[in-house]
Amino acid sequence: MKFTLMTLAIENFAGVKSKEFLFNGSDAAIYGANAAGKTTTAVALQWLLFDKNLAGKTINVVPVDSNNQEQYELVPTVTAEFEMDGQKLTLTKESHPKYSKNQMTGAKEYTKSRTSKQYINEVPTTITNYKKEIADIIDEDVFKLVTNPQSFNDLHWTERRKMLFEVCGNMTDEEIIEANAELHPLKKYLEGKKIEDQKKVVKDKLAKTNSDIEDIPVRINEAQKNIIETEPIDEETLNHLQQLNKQLESEIIDIENGAEEVRLRSEITALNEQQNQLKRNHDSTSQHKVLQLKAKLDFAQSNKMNINSQLKRVEDDIEDQKKRRTNKLAEYSAKSEEIKKEHERTFTHSDEGPCPCCGQEIPEEQKAAAKQKALEQFNQDKSQRLEALEKERESIKQQGATFKPAITALEEKKTQIEQQAADIQREIDSLNNQIAEAESKITDITKTDEYNEILQKVAEINKQRNEIKKINTEKIEVLQQEIETNNREIMIMQEAQADIKANARAMERVKELRAEEERLVEVKEELHYQLHLIDQFNQSKVRTIEAAINEKFKMARFKLFDELKNGNIEETCITTVDGVEYDKGLNNAARINVGLDIINTLSKHFDFYAPIFIDNAESVTDVLETESQQVKLIVSEQDKELRILT
Template sequence: MAKEIVLSSLKIKNFKGIKDLEIDFGQVTNIYGENGVGKTTIQDAFNFLLFDKDSKDSTKFDVQPLDQDNNPIHNLETIIQATMDIDSREVVLKRVYKEKYSKVRGTAKTEFKGYESKYYVNEVPKKVTEYKEFISQLMDEQLFKLITNPMYFANLAWKDRRAIITEIVGDLDNNVVLDSKKNLEPLRSHLDDKSLNDFMKANRSKINELKKDRAQIPSRIDEVNNSIQEFDFDAIDFKVREVSGAIKNIDDKLQDKSKVNEGLFKLKTDLMEKKSKLTELEYEIKSNVNKPKMEFEAKVRSVEVNIRHLESDLENLIEEETRENNLIKMLKDRREILLEKYKKIKNSSFEFDEESCICPTCKRKFEANDIEVKRTELESNFNQDKANRLKENIEEGRATANQLKVKSALVEKIAKKIADKKEIFEATKKSLIALKEKLNKFNPIQVEEPKEIKIIKNEIKSLITQIENFKAEDVSELKQKKQELQLQLQQLDKQLTYKELNEKAKSRIKELEEEENRLSEKIAELEGLEMLSEEFIRTKVELLEEKVNSKFKYVKFKMFNNQINGGLEECCEPCINGVPFTSNLNTAAKINAGLDIINTLCSHYGVQAPIFIDNRESVNQLIETNSQIINLIVSKDKKLKMEVMQNA
């Protein structure tokens, strides 16, 4: 059943520029007056009564009258009362808005504390939450503005306008659009599990990726093509055999000359063996002579290592003792802090500020019973919290004492270990001093050079003389020639490797060309789907605009704009005879367009409310509407003049 709201009367006192005014409304009411006498203020007052805002949807405006210097006039009560007929039931809403003062403690002065409102429904006082709840049940604020102000809908953001229109007419199912044109059928399988917008984004992303891959192929082909090196591979192969033969010939000559030089090689080998045997004998003799001293030195090194280990152990124990002592100090400090905290908690007492017991919305002080309940609740919470904190403090203190006991015992054990280590350390140092004294007094036994060593030294001198007098064959020229031929052969082998590389490069170029063709075919396929998607959108636009416009008598909605690139851009623009509301439409056409939109909204939501039409003088003839009409007409009247009419 449709809800009908009719404004029967409105009483305004001390609101903005209106001092005292009472209006009785009919189905059509004309309010005349020149600019600035308060026509719009009447609509502001009605909106302020319902939603705490003016007709421009703002909460920041001067509610109470201002003096000639534009300052608020104090100690006035602003009263707005509206009598409405809601489905043949009379409802009276009233709001009293005034300044709030409080007495300054200890003085006779009062201090301004802001503003407060009192609300009434059918003369019954209501709390602000109760009043707002009543209004919200009566009418949604957004819907009320949509059906009472012809300009409100068109001034919304286009997305908000589109959301409202879509809610009224509903959206079109993809299958309906696909069924309307056979050539759209290839899209059906792509729209089973995703929206068209998601499909188009995914499809465009694939196209871009494929184009990016395709764009790289020519440069990759060029890179592979540049790697191809053209040579006369048959001639190179012949040259390789020729150079290899020359190298083999030189190797044969070198082998013949090397046989002559084998005698020199044998002399040098004998010399090296004799020198090695001499070194072994000298080391053996020296070792036997110095063996007693080496044993003393080994003992000294062993004791020195032992001393270093003892020093390291002592350092570690001292560091451990220092750490544990620091921890003990921290535990003692923590114990003192916990004790101080315990005393502070134990001596704390409950405090209650009665002045803080005020309503956060209307700033009114609580009743005495409510204050006592609040005090009891807060005191109980305080005592419980105090007991919990004392318990936590005691438990933490006991844990700290146990830790302190454990750490103290550990420090005693460490101190005992340090004393034992120091005693061992001192004894070991004395042992080292004694060993070093013995080592310094040690004198090795001098022995005569053995006969065997003398014989070997004479043999070494003889071998050196023979080597110096040996005449070797010169093979440097043959080796130089061989090195040159080997370098030439390496260069030829390097050129031959390009034969296989060239074949692989040409095969790779063919693969890249095939890949380029495959990518082009796939891109063409996806671009075909993209064109179908755009046609799908245009088809849906035509069907959707037809569906939307069937709901309106005068207004035609433009739901999409054609872009330069051939695409579509979503919008929601009401038009009259093709002229957009927000551009060149005159005031009269805008008002009638707004009324046509209101008629459709009222029909859809099943509700009617008073329509305030500002600048009514600009319209010769209003379109038909079942809602109550309140015309605000600019005239030469110095004071507001009301007139109840039979029709608009």
């Protein structure tokens, strides 16, 4: 969209009392001395559209007098006529003072606040609708970027970088790797991780690997320190001494288990078994009968509990049947009384009074018939009632007749159960007497002659064993001394044997550590290769992205990455011209032109071309051409009043 300025009229706006500029959609230059209000023209346009100054902040546009006091009664007014792709658009905004009435004096007082009136094509409209109409034409932030050469570089570097990638596109890490065959091996290392994350991983692994490599010689030295000088041992001598000790120990066992000793121990074993058998037989004979009687007693007591339980259930049933019979007798008597009363009930009739149906007096000739009819009805009802009551009483009688036989049968059963209970109790009493008698006859086996005779035989045999033991003890002491002497020699040889095995393990450990060192060196080389690929990627990424963006501009060049001392790259966004950074030494003319170069690209991207106000344009001898309308603001000391040249 082409958005060109045709006219701009300013009245009582900041330092400008009244001025009209005729642009006619062409480039123009506005001349004026310092403080004459050149920049105010750009501010006025910004205020008209967005109610802000060039920095994007709300401003007070009311003029001040020589004492710097607001001339609040004046109405700052800005009117601009634009052409949008051939369509005319006129905008007007006025700032009016707001007053309030003094409650004491009734005088009108300025509230130090203001209200605006706005017009679109001379039609008054609300501020909300006004802002909406302008927003439909252009976004405020975009308008600043395409009309002010400084706006882009005034942004934070992150916003500048974001805008460049929005305008020029961005290449992903995957696209950069895919475009360079030398970087293809990176794919297998990344596995979904970011380049910088992988670099951190690799550096961490490399640091650990270097530490491990440095540690290997120390560990080898420690393992070698464990290797001690040893003399080879005579395995044949060692085996001979070990076999000799086994023979000596066998001789000791043979002595300890001599034939006489074995015979005597066998006799003692036989006597002990005889003694145990005697005790078992005695216990079996004396206790068996008691146990049998107690088992019978348990069974009888269990039966008694069952009989008592049956007796209780029968007694409960008898009581229940008696209660039910009593209830039926009472019910039968009540029903008989009811029949008696029904027999005694007599017929009564009155033929006085009006007919209950029509309310008229009953004729004399009909009274006798009515009485007869009532009597017949009474007799019929009484007969039916008595018949029903008789049936009910008969039913009660039949039901009650069943209880007495049942009670009689239950009482007979109770008698039988009580007899069984008495029989079982007699059995229990008899068993208790038998158990007491059997327990009184049990004797202590250890006090019998037969048992003590066996104990005496065992004591005599042990006495014989003690005499043999004394001789055998002397033989065993000699053999044990020889075994101890051999053991000392065996221990010395085994210690030497352990040292030889420890040396073998230490040498094997040294071998393992040297193999580990070779493996770690290979890992280190692999990690260095990964770092090389990552560095190559970073350099390729910087060249590729910066080249892709810079080709969109004539003058402007952008430094998008900083390479740090540690080899990492850090994102940035610095505008340069011929190698000179925008904020570090670039002169004003170059700043203006590079700003115009950026506006050209942004205008093309947003497809919006609006008037560019170039402040301090006198410092530029060759202003960069733009597709957008240019308004140069030029310092001219001889022009005390603003002058426009198109």
